[in-house]
Amino acid sequence: MKDLCLGIESTAHTFSAGIIDFDGKVYSLINDIFIPEEGGLHPVLIREQHLNNFMHIINKALSEAKISIDKIKLIAFSQSPGLGPVLKIGAWVARMLSQILEIPIIGVNHCIAHIEIGRLICQIEDPLVLYTSGGNTIVSAFESERYQIFGETLDLAIGNMIDSFARDVGLQHPGGPKIEELASKSKNYIPLPYIVKGMDLSFSGLYTAAKYLLRSKDYDNKFNLNDVAYSLQETAFGMLTEVTERALAHTEKKEVLLTGGVAANQRLQSMIRNISTEHNARFEVVPPKFAGDNGVMIGWAGILRYKAEGGHTVSETIIKPKERMDKITIPWRF
Ligand code: AMP
Ligand code: MG
Numbered sequence: 001m002k003d004l005c006l007g008i009e010s011t012a013h014t015f016s017a018g019i020i021d022f023d024g025k026v027y028s029l030i031n032d033i034f035i036p037e038e039g040g041l042h043p044v045l046i047r048e049q050h051l052n053n054f055m056h057i058i059n060k061a062l063s064e065a066k067i068s069i070d071k072i073k074l075i076a077f078s079q080s081p082g083l084g085p086v087l088k089i090g091a092w093v094a095r096m097l098s099q100i101l102e103i104p105i106i107g108v109n110h111c112i113a114h115i116e117i118g119r120l121i122c123q124i125e126d127p128l129v130l131y132t133s134g135g136n137t138i139v140s141a142f143e144s145e146r147y148q149i150f151g152e153t154l155d156l157a158i159g160n161m162i163d164s165f166a167r168d169v170g171l172q173h174p175g176g177p178k179i180e181e182l183a184s185k186s187k188n189y190i191p192l193p194y195i196v197k198g199m200d201l202s203f204s205g206l207y208t209a210a211k212y213l214l215r216s217k218d219y220d221n222k223f224n225l226n227d228v229a230y231s232l233q234e235t236a237f238g239m240l241t242e243v244t245e246r247a248l249a250h251t252e253k254k255e256v257l258l259t260g261g262v263a264a265n266q267r268l269q270s271m272i273r274n275i276s277t278e279h280n281a282r283f284e285v286v287p288p289k290f291a292g293d294n295g296v297m298i299g300w301a302g303i304l305r306y307k308a309e310g311g312h313t314v315s316e317t318i319i320k321p322k323e324r325m326d327k328i329t330i331p332w333r334f
Pocket of ligand 1: 014132133134135158159160162163174175176177180260261262263264265266291292293
Protein backbone atom coordinates (compact mmCIF):
# COMPACT_ATOMS: atom_id res chain seq x y z
CA MET A 1 0.00 0.00 0.00
CA LYS A 2 1.25 3.49 -0.88
CA ASP A 3 1.72 6.09 1.84
CA LEU A 4 -1.62 7.53 2.92
CA CYS A 5 -2.62 11.04 3.89
CA LEU A 6 -5.58 12.02 6.05
CA GLY A 7 -6.93 15.38 4.88
CA ILE A 8 -9.11 17.41 7.23
CA GLU A 9 -11.34 20.15 5.88
CA SER A 10 -12.68 22.67 8.39
CA THR A 11 -13.00 26.17 6.91
CA ALA A 12 -16.77 26.64 7.11
CA HIS A 13 -19.94 24.53 7.16
CA THR A 14 -18.24 21.22 6.32
CA PHE A 15 -16.07 19.09 8.56
CA SER A 16 -14.64 16.45 6.30
CA ALA A 17 -12.09 13.67 6.48
CA GLY A 18 -10.61 12.24 3.30
CA ILE A 19 -8.00 9.55 2.79
CA ILE A 20 -5.87 9.61 -0.35
CA ASP A 21 -2.54 8.02 -1.24
CA PHE A 22 0.61 9.73 -2.49
CA ASP A 23 -0.25 8.77 -6.10
CA GLY A 24 -3.69 10.38 -5.91
CA LYS A 25 -5.85 7.29 -5.37
CA VAL A 26 -8.87 8.15 -3.21
CA TYR A 27 -9.70 5.68 -0.41
CA SER A 28 -12.53 7.41 1.42
CA LEU A 29 -14.37 10.65 2.00
CA ILE A 30 -16.79 11.44 4.83
CA ASN A 31 -18.49 14.83 5.26
CA ASP A 32 -20.49 16.34 8.06
CA ILE A 33 -22.26 19.50 6.88
CA PHE A 34 -23.75 22.07 9.25
CA ILE A 35 -27.24 23.09 8.14
CA PRO A 36 -28.74 25.94 10.16
CA GLU A 37 -32.28 25.48 11.49
CA GLU A 38 -32.78 29.15 10.78
CA GLY A 39 -30.62 32.08 9.69
CA GLY A 40 -27.13 31.83 8.21
CA LEU A 41 -23.91 30.02 9.03
CA HIS A 42 -23.02 31.13 12.56
CA PRO A 43 -19.35 30.28 13.24
CA VAL A 44 -19.94 29.40 16.90
CA LEU A 45 -22.74 26.95 16.08
CA ILE A 46 -20.66 25.39 13.29
CA ARG A 47 -17.70 25.09 15.64
CA GLU A 48 -19.83 23.24 18.21
CA GLN A 49 -21.07 20.75 15.62
CA HIS A 50 -17.53 20.11 14.33
CA LEU A 51 -16.23 19.69 17.89
CA ASN A 52 -18.97 17.17 18.65
CA ASN A 53 -18.37 15.11 15.53
CA PHE A 54 -14.75 15.23 14.42
CA MET A 55 -13.59 11.86 15.79
CA HIS A 56 -16.71 10.13 14.53
CA ILE A 57 -16.09 11.51 11.00
CA ILE A 58 -12.41 10.53 11.04
CA ASN A 59 -13.25 7.01 12.29
CA LYS A 60 -15.85 6.62 9.55
CA ALA A 61 -13.28 7.67 6.93
CA LEU A 62 -10.81 5.10 8.30
CA SER A 63 -13.38 2.33 8.29
CA GLU A 64 -14.58 3.20 4.77
CA ALA A 65 -10.93 3.01 3.65
CA LYS A 66 -10.60 -0.26 5.62
CA ILE A 67 -7.44 0.87 7.37
CA SER A 68 -6.35 1.55 10.93
CA ILE A 69 -5.11 4.99 11.92
CA ASP A 70 -1.47 3.86 12.21
CA LYS A 71 -1.40 3.45 8.39
CA ILE A 72 -1.71 7.24 8.00
CA LYS A 73 1.68 8.79 7.16
CA LEU A 74 0.75 12.46 6.76
CA ILE A 75 -1.92 14.76 8.24
CA ALA A 76 -3.08 17.68 6.10
CA PHE A 77 -5.55 20.30 7.28
CA SER A 78 -7.17 23.44 5.91
CA GLN A 79 -5.14 26.31 7.34
CA SER A 80 -6.62 29.18 5.31
CA PRO A 81 -8.85 31.01 4.41
CA GLY A 82 -12.04 30.55 6.41
CA LEU A 83 -13.95 31.26 9.61
CA GLY A 84 -11.46 31.61 12.48
CA PRO A 85 -13.31 29.60 15.16
CA VAL A 86 -13.98 26.82 12.67
CA LEU A 87 -10.47 26.70 11.18
CA LYS A 88 -9.16 26.28 14.71
CA ILE A 89 -10.97 22.97 15.16
CA GLY A 90 -9.33 21.40 12.10
CA ALA A 91 -5.91 22.78 13.08
CA TRP A 92 -6.29 21.50 16.62
CA VAL A 93 -7.41 18.02 15.54
CA ALA A 94 -4.57 17.81 12.98
CA ARG A 95 -1.93 18.85 15.52
CA MET A 96 -3.26 16.36 18.02
CA LEU A 97 -3.20 13.45 15.55
CA SER A 98 0.22 14.42 14.19
CA GLN A 99 1.65 14.40 17.70
CA ILE A 100 -0.07 11.20 18.86
CA LEU A 101 0.87 9.31 15.68
CA GLU A 102 4.28 11.01 15.40
CA ILE A 103 3.79 11.81 11.71
CA PRO A 104 4.30 15.04 9.75
CA ILE A 105 1.64 17.73 9.49
CA ILE A 106 0.99 20.17 6.67
CA GLY A 107 -1.32 23.18 6.44
CA VAL A 108 -3.15 23.78 3.16
CA ASN A 109 -4.80 26.77 1.51
CA HIS A 110 -8.40 25.74 0.81
CA CYS A 111 -8.65 27.54 -2.57
CA ILE A 112 -5.47 25.92 -3.88
CA ALA A 113 -6.86 22.55 -2.74
CA HIS A 114 -10.02 23.15 -4.83
CA ILE A 115 -7.87 23.70 -7.93
CA GLU A 116 -5.53 20.77 -7.31
CA ILE A 117 -8.30 18.22 -6.74
CA GLY A 118 -9.95 19.48 -9.93
CA ARG A 119 -6.71 18.96 -11.88
CA LEU A 120 -6.40 15.45 -10.46
CA ILE A 121 -9.99 14.26 -10.86
CA CYS A 122 -10.60 15.86 -14.27
CA GLN A 123 -7.10 14.96 -15.54
CA ILE A 124 -6.53 18.56 -16.58
CA GLU A 125 -3.09 20.15 -16.79
CA ASP A 126 -3.11 23.93 -16.74
CA PRO A 127 -6.64 25.34 -16.57
CA LEU A 128 -8.18 28.72 -16.13
CA VAL A 129 -10.32 28.11 -13.05
CA LEU A 130 -13.67 29.57 -12.04
CA TYR A 131 -14.14 28.72 -8.37
CA THR A 132 -17.66 29.54 -7.23
CA SER A 133 -18.81 28.50 -3.78
CA GLY A 134 -20.60 29.58 -0.63
CA GLY A 135 -17.59 31.59 0.55
CA ASN A 136 -15.50 32.27 -2.55
CA THR A 137 -15.79 33.65 -6.08
CA ILE A 138 -12.43 33.60 -7.85
CA VAL A 139 -11.11 33.45 -11.40
CA SER A 140 -7.58 32.07 -11.23
CA ALA A 141 -4.82 30.51 -13.29
CA PHE A 142 -1.23 29.47 -12.74
CA GLU A 143 1.29 32.09 -13.80
CA SER A 144 4.68 33.19 -12.39
CA GLU A 145 4.91 30.48 -9.70
CA ARG A 146 1.48 31.14 -8.21
CA TYR A 147 -2.25 30.72 -8.68
CA GLN A 148 -2.85 34.33 -9.68
CA ILE A 149 -6.25 35.88 -9.07
CA PHE A 150 -7.55 37.49 -12.27
CA GLY A 151 -10.95 38.42 -10.87
CA GLU A 152 -12.84 38.05 -7.62
CA THR A 153 -15.86 39.29 -5.76
CA LEU A 154 -15.56 42.61 -3.99
CA ASP A 155 -18.31 41.78 -1.51
CA LEU A 156 -20.56 38.69 -1.29
CA ALA A 157 -19.54 35.30 -2.66
CA ILE A 158 -21.90 34.04 -5.37
CA GLY A 159 -23.13 31.05 -3.31
CA ASN A 160 -23.67 33.18 -0.22
CA MET A 161 -25.59 35.75 -2.28
CA ILE A 162 -27.93 33.12 -3.76
CA ASP A 163 -28.36 31.39 -0.38
CA SER A 164 -29.21 34.73 1.28
CA PHE A 165 -31.81 35.51 -1.36
CA ALA A 166 -33.27 32.02 -1.01
CA ARG A 167 -33.48 32.46 2.76
CA ASP A 168 -35.30 35.79 2.28
CA VAL A 169 -38.00 33.98 0.30
CA GLY A 170 -38.34 31.26 2.93
CA LEU A 171 -36.20 28.51 1.36
CA GLN A 172 -33.98 26.50 3.64
CA HIS A 173 -30.19 26.46 3.33
CA PRO A 174 -28.57 25.68 0.91
CA GLY A 175 -30.71 27.73 -1.44
CA GLY A 176 -28.61 27.34 -4.62
CA PRO A 177 -30.29 24.18 -5.95
CA LYS A 178 -33.77 25.50 -5.08
CA ILE A 179 -33.17 28.80 -6.88
CA GLU A 180 -31.88 26.84 -9.89
CA GLU A 181 -35.11 24.83 -9.90
CA LEU A 182 -37.30 27.98 -9.74
CA ALA A 183 -35.19 29.74 -12.39
CA SER A 184 -35.59 26.82 -14.80
CA LYS A 185 -39.33 27.53 -14.94
CA SER A 186 -38.95 31.07 -16.32
CA LYS A 187 -37.67 32.92 -19.37
CA ASN A 188 -38.94 36.32 -18.24
CA TYR A 189 -35.87 38.48 -17.64
CA ILE A 190 -36.30 41.50 -15.40
CA PRO A 191 -33.32 43.88 -15.59
CA LEU A 192 -31.13 43.84 -12.46
CA PRO A 193 -27.82 45.60 -11.62
CA TYR A 194 -24.96 43.97 -13.52
CA ILE A 195 -21.79 45.08 -11.72
CA VAL A 196 -18.36 44.22 -13.11
CA LYS A 197 -15.58 46.60 -12.06
CA GLY A 198 -12.46 45.97 -14.09
CA MET A 199 -12.06 42.23 -13.59
CA ASP A 200 -13.86 42.13 -10.25
CA LEU A 201 -17.48 41.47 -9.39
CA SER A 202 -19.94 42.94 -6.95
CA PHE A 203 -23.08 41.02 -5.98
CA SER A 204 -24.46 43.09 -3.10
CA GLY A 205 -26.36 45.59 -5.28
CA LEU A 206 -27.81 42.75 -7.33
CA TYR A 207 -28.93 40.98 -4.16
CA THR A 208 -30.62 44.10 -2.78
CA ALA A 209 -32.33 44.90 -6.10
CA ALA A 210 -33.64 41.33 -6.39
CA LYS A 211 -35.08 41.61 -2.88
CA TYR A 212 -36.77 44.89 -3.78
CA LEU A 213 -38.43 43.21 -6.76
CA LEU A 214 -40.27 40.96 -4.30
CA ARG A 215 -41.88 44.04 -2.73
CA SER A 216 -42.66 45.78 -6.01
CA LYS A 217 -46.27 46.46 -6.99
CA ASP A 218 -45.73 44.34 -10.07
CA TYR A 219 -44.80 41.25 -8.05
CA ASP A 220 -47.42 38.49 -8.44
CA ASN A 221 -48.92 40.64 -11.15
CA LYS A 222 -46.42 41.12 -13.99
CA PHE A 223 -43.84 38.68 -12.68
CA ASN A 224 -43.41 35.99 -10.02
CA LEU A 225 -40.70 34.36 -7.90
CA ASN A 226 -39.56 32.10 -10.75
CA ASP A 227 -38.90 35.20 -12.87
CA VAL A 228 -36.89 36.88 -10.12
CA ALA A 229 -34.86 33.70 -9.52
CA TYR A 230 -34.23 33.44 -13.26
CA SER A 231 -33.18 37.10 -13.54
CA LEU A 232 -30.93 36.82 -10.50
CA GLN A 233 -29.15 33.78 -11.93
CA GLU A 234 -28.86 35.19 -15.46
CA THR A 235 -27.36 38.43 -14.18
CA ALA A 236 -24.95 36.88 -11.68
CA PHE A 237 -23.81 34.10 -14.00
CA GLY A 238 -23.52 36.55 -16.90
CA MET A 239 -21.11 38.61 -14.79
CA LEU A 240 -19.08 35.50 -13.90
CA THR A 241 -18.97 34.47 -17.53
CA GLU A 242 -17.80 37.89 -18.74
CA VAL A 243 -14.88 37.95 -16.30
CA THR A 244 -13.96 34.33 -16.99
CA GLU A 245 -13.98 34.94 -20.73
CA ARG A 246 -11.73 37.98 -20.44
CA ALA A 247 -9.29 36.04 -18.25
CA LEU A 248 -9.36 33.24 -20.82
CA ALA A 249 -8.58 35.64 -23.66
CA HIS A 250 -5.77 37.21 -21.64
CA THR A 251 -4.12 34.01 -20.37
CA GLU A 252 -4.77 32.00 -23.57
CA LYS A 253 -5.20 28.87 -21.46
CA LYS A 254 -6.41 25.85 -23.38
CA GLU A 255 -8.48 24.39 -20.53
CA VAL A 256 -11.24 25.76 -18.31
CA LEU A 257 -12.18 24.21 -14.96
CA LEU A 258 -15.39 25.04 -13.11
CA THR A 259 -15.43 24.13 -9.42
CA GLY A 260 -16.92 24.94 -5.99
CA GLY A 261 -20.43 24.05 -4.84
CA VAL A 262 -22.10 26.42 -7.33
CA ALA A 263 -20.43 24.49 -10.18
CA ALA A 264 -23.33 22.03 -9.84
CA ASN A 265 -25.59 24.62 -11.50
CA GLN A 266 -26.50 23.55 -15.05
CA ARG A 267 -27.07 27.08 -16.29
CA LEU A 268 -23.67 28.26 -15.07
CA GLN A 269 -22.09 25.17 -16.62
CA SER A 270 -23.66 25.88 -19.99
CA MET A 271 -22.55 29.54 -20.01
CA ILE A 272 -18.94 28.66 -19.14
CA ARG A 273 -18.97 25.74 -21.58
CA ASN A 274 -20.04 28.13 -24.36
CA ILE A 275 -17.19 30.59 -23.86
CA SER A 276 -14.72 27.71 -23.56
CA THR A 277 -15.86 26.34 -26.90
CA GLU A 278 -15.60 29.78 -28.49
CA HIS A 279 -11.98 30.04 -27.33
CA ASN A 280 -11.15 26.45 -28.33
CA ALA A 281 -10.52 25.48 -24.73
CA ARG A 282 -11.43 22.13 -23.19
CA PHE A 283 -14.12 22.55 -20.52
CA GLU A 284 -14.41 20.41 -17.38
CA VAL A 285 -16.69 20.60 -14.35
CA VAL A 286 -15.46 19.03 -11.14
CA PRO A 287 -18.04 16.41 -10.01
CA PRO A 288 -20.07 17.59 -6.95
CA LYS A 289 -18.38 15.15 -4.53
CA PHE A 290 -15.03 16.85 -5.13
CA ALA A 291 -16.25 20.34 -6.13
CA GLY A 292 -17.75 21.12 -2.72
CA ASP A 293 -15.59 21.38 0.38
CA ASN A 294 -14.01 18.01 1.13
CA GLY A 295 -11.12 16.43 3.01
CA VAL A 296 -9.71 14.59 -0.01
CA MET A 297 -8.76 17.87 -1.71
CA ILE A 298 -6.98 18.99 1.46
CA GLY A 299 -5.13 15.67 1.58
CA TRP A 300 -4.07 15.91 -2.07
CA ALA A 301 -2.88 19.53 -1.85
CA GLY A 302 -1.06 18.54 1.36
CA ILE A 303 0.70 15.66 -0.41
CA LEU A 304 1.82 17.93 -3.27
CA ARG A 305 3.33 20.49 -0.91
CA TYR A 306 4.79 17.86 1.39
CA LYS A 307 6.56 16.16 -1.54
CA ALA A 308 7.97 19.54 -2.64
CA GLU A 309 8.87 21.14 0.68
CA GLY A 310 8.41 18.65 3.55
CA GLY A 311 6.09 19.15 6.50
CA HIS A 312 5.35 22.15 8.69
CA THR A 313 6.61 22.77 12.19
CA VAL A 314 3.91 23.23 14.82
CA SER A 315 4.51 26.98 14.87
CA GLU A 316 3.91 27.06 11.09
CA THR A 317 0.49 25.48 11.54
CA ILE A 318 -1.12 28.63 12.90
CA ILE A 319 -4.43 29.32 11.14
CA LYS A 320 -4.61 32.19 8.62
CA PRO A 321 -8.31 33.10 8.20
CA LYS A 322 -7.65 35.81 5.58
CA GLU A 323 -4.74 34.36 3.60
CA ARG A 324 -4.97 34.92 -0.19
CA MET A 325 -3.91 32.10 -2.44
CA ASP A 326 -1.97 34.41 -4.75
CA LYS A 327 0.50 35.04 -1.92
CA ILE A 328 1.58 31.39 -1.90
CA THR A 329 4.09 29.80 -4.28
CA ILE A 330 3.25 26.45 -5.89
CA PRO A 331 6.61 24.68 -6.05
CA TRP A 332 5.21 21.45 -7.53
CA ARG A 333 4.32 23.34 -10.71
CA PHE A 334 7.67 24.93 -11.51
P1 AMP B 1 -19.25 24.99 -1.09
O1 AMP B 1 -19.17 26.31 -0.36
O2 AMP B 1 -18.23 24.84 -2.17
O3 AMP B 1 -19.32 23.79 -0.19
O4 AMP B 1 -20.65 25.00 -1.87
C1 AMP B 1 -21.87 25.32 -1.24
C2 AMP B 1 -22.60 26.36 -2.08
O5 AMP B 1 -22.95 25.80 -3.36
C3 AMP B 1 -23.88 26.85 -1.44
O6 AMP B 1 -23.90 28.24 -1.52
C4 AMP B 1 -24.96 26.21 -2.31
O7 AMP B 1 -26.16 26.95 -2.37
C5 AMP B 1 -24.27 26.21 -3.66
N1 AMP B 1 -24.90 25.30 -4.61
C6 AMP B 1 -25.00 23.96 -4.56
N2 AMP B 1 -25.67 23.48 -5.63
C7 AMP B 1 -26.02 24.55 -6.38
C8 AMP B 1 -26.75 24.74 -7.60
N3 AMP B 1 -27.27 23.71 -8.26
N4 AMP B 1 -26.89 26.00 -8.06
C9 AMP B 1 -26.36 27.06 -7.40
N5 AMP B 1 -25.69 26.94 -6.25
C10 AMP B 1 -25.52 25.72 -5.74
MG1 MG C 1 -14.78 25.81 -0.78
